[in-house]
């Protein structure tokens with residue numbers, strides 16, 4: 001009998017799934033290393049590198065100064081010359097410090113060099129609101145990144161995907177951002193012990209349904225599932241699609257879903273205006289216009305920075321309630 | 334210094350009791366720096382602060398009631414509850430904000446100093462930042478430009494020995510951040526940040542120099558934070574020993590200043606007690622104000638994103 005059958009499924013929190021993925025990548029790839037602020041001795045402020053310094057030593061778990069431009073540059077230069085860096089940008093908001101290194105160097109180097117350079121970089125970074133960390137520690141900037149030809153962008157909503165996406169990213173020969181979520185760190189899922197990949201560029205249908213499609217990103221997948229449950233009580237059978245891979249985007253799965261349900265809503269935590277949801281809407285109307293029975297709805301954050309006050313942050317972050325309300329509006333009920 | 338310490342101790346407790354949400358980076362141990370520098374500034378002079386900003390705000394004239402209200406996320410706070418601890422600010426007091434971005438302050442202070450020179454005022458802009466922040470490109474660009482344009486700007490590095498949980502020796506190859514001043518053509522001064530009079534004197538010279546149009550100075554204050562990086566006890570990581578913390582506490586800025594002033598006959602035990610009593614009263618009042626204040630409402634969410642109205 002297999003271990004899994006004997007002991008039941010192996011449950012792991014999101015945070016430990018990250019650790020396990022990074023550990024296995026470091027074991028698999030001799031030229032892989034981790035570099036970032038407080039990744040070594042502290043094991044990251046989110047705890048997901050705990051124990052790795054003791055296991056791999058400071059050659060492969062590199063504590064850096066608070067120098068994001070330098071950290072991304074280190075990754076670009078090292079990747080171009082034979083390493084497979086795993087770069088840690090503690091909070092996604094700090095990408096502001098190194099946007100040139102990301103947007104003008106990392107994303108374009110291969111193209112500008114006529115394919116001459118290969119950049120196998122994985123960037124792990126933490127997004128999301130919900131902890132009253134205010135405007136500079138709570139943002140979701142995946143749309144910025146997705147707009148840059150040359151980088152891939154993944155958003156794991158659960159522990160299983162977190163592990164599989166980090167492994168897929170590390171094995172990919174391109175710069176890949178894995179955008180993690182700080183509110184999900186304790187969230188458990190079944191995670192196999194062995195290495196596996198969650199394929200880049202493939203969405204996942206986390207709930208099948210025939211009456212309405214909800215496309216959700218990152219932590220919003222769980223809000224979408226909660227909304228689907230409420231809507232089920234109202235006789236609306238929702239399909240929930242975890243977009244997972246922002247760039248490349250899996251339009252095939254999205255189109256197949258809409259052909260089945262004819263109605264859709266997109267939800268992300270990022271600001272609604274100019275968010276990735278707009279791109280999904282555009283693709284769906286291009287490819288499945290004839291199948292649409294209603295305008296596609298979008299739920300996202302209001303057009304303001306993330307507020308500090310718990311009273312405001314609660315209103316700011318999209319949730320199941322707002323998804324339900326929006327679906328009902330589309331259906332006119 | 335006493336007002337800062339008591340405020341921080343109380344704020345830390347309120348955070349641990351779950352009354353204040355989010356992350357508080359407390360200033361306890363470093364009080365001499367804020368007090369010694371700010372003694373030379375008026376409300377018209379500007380400062381930029383850091384994520385560890387309450388001390389700067391208090392020394393620059395911040396009142397406890399709107400400060401506590403801000404930490405509580407109430408609409409009566411200095412930023413209407415929108416900013417919180419890491420963004421606390423007040424333009425009337427010349428506080429261009431705490432900052433959630435390490436190294437966010439120096440370029441802004443440099444810009445304010447540029448404006449002071451441009452507008453031909455005698456204002457000075459002072460930027461506070463940590464040893465960790467001195468590794469951000471933003472500090473270096475601001476330092477170069479401030480020296481180049483001879484701006485009325487003072488760079489105050491509070492070297493507390495750590496950037497988060499990383500010891501200075503693990504994040505930079507220099508021992509004195511002040512050495513970096515030479516690279517930009519400005520004086521670099523090292524001072525004991527646990528000695529408020531030493532800070533006061535060094536800051537006086539730097540600020541005078543800036544006000545006289547002679548350009549910026551980099552003033553490094555060697556100091557220490559007694560509490561953890563975030564909150565009082567933090568995440569429980571071991572990155573320094575209790576002995577090390579105790580050794581710094583023996584050189585506590587408040588205790589030694591009290592001793593000095595007592596010896597000089599300026600302070601008595603009774604007078605010292607009064608200082609604490611007054612600070613404690615201010616805290617009680619401030620917390621009560623914060624607790625009684627209302628939260629912002631949905632209408633506040635979209636306000637202040639843009640200036641609305643006639644251009645000035």
Ligand SMILES: Cc1ncc(C[n+]2csc(CCOP(=O)(O)OP(=O)(O)O)c2C)c(N)n1
Pocket residue numbers: 037066068090094097383384385433434435436462463464465466467493495496497562
């Ligand atoms: C651009 C940026 N990078 C990283 C962080 C995370 N962070 C917050 S405080 C801190 C340490 C700052 O050290 P230092 O400047 O020495 O100030 P101290 O905390 O010691 O007062 C770090 C790394 C941040 N807020 N902003």
